[in-house]
Amino acid sequence: MTENRLNAYHIMWLFVMFDLPTVTKTDKKVAAKFRKELEKDGFAMHQFSVYIRFCGSLESANVHIKRVKKLAPDRGMVSIMTVTDKQYSGIINIWGKIEKKKAIPTPLQLEFF
Numbered sequence: 001m002t003e004n005r006l007n008a009y010h011i012m013w014l015f016v017m018f019d020l021p022t023v024t025k026t027d028k029k030v031a032a033k034f035r036k037e038l039e040k041d042g043f044a045m046h047q048f049s050v051y052i053r054f055c056g057s058l059e060s061a062n063v064h065i066k067r068v069k070k071l072a073p074d075r076g077m078v079s080i081m082t083v084t085d086k087q088y089s090g091i092i093n094i095w096g097k098i099e100k101k102k103a104i105p106t107p108l109q110l111e112f113f
Contacts (some may be wrong), residue, residue, distance in 0.1 A: 003022070005056060005079055010057075010058065010084070010085075011051070011054075011055070011056060011057070011084065011085035012054075012055040012057065012058055012060070012061040012082050012083065012084060013052055013054055013056060013083045013084075013088045014043075014052065014053045014061055014064055014068075014080060014081070014082055014083075015046075015050060015051070015052050015066065015076060015080070015081040015082075015083060016038060016043060016050070016051045016052075016053075016078065016079070016080050017050050017065055017073075017078070017079045017080075017081070017091070018034070018049050018076060018077060018078040018079070019047075019076055019077045020073055020075065020076035020077075020078075021036065021075050021076050027075070030073045030075075031073070031076075033069060034072070034073055034078075034086075035051070037049075037071045038051045038068070038071070041053070041067055041071075042054075042064070043063060051056065054067060058082075061082055065082075067094070068080055
């Protein structure tokens, strides 16, 4: 009996990167719908126009690639990149300090004239 074991070379990550027009209200709605549909299909936002999804195999990745192709808007550019788990583990993320929004100062005393 042969056993197929999952390893870092068979597990896949999908990256969907896109640059969609957002000039008109319709463009903005189409872009927002595309992002929402990606999230429904299990993708997570990595950056505003970069979404990623884990897939347990290349076969699973191919299913999601077909879905993204169907979801892609008529205008703009959508790129799909497959990365093995081994390659993904080599990504170096550098997180800088995240600044919090400054609170609007609340007046301590109201004066009426």
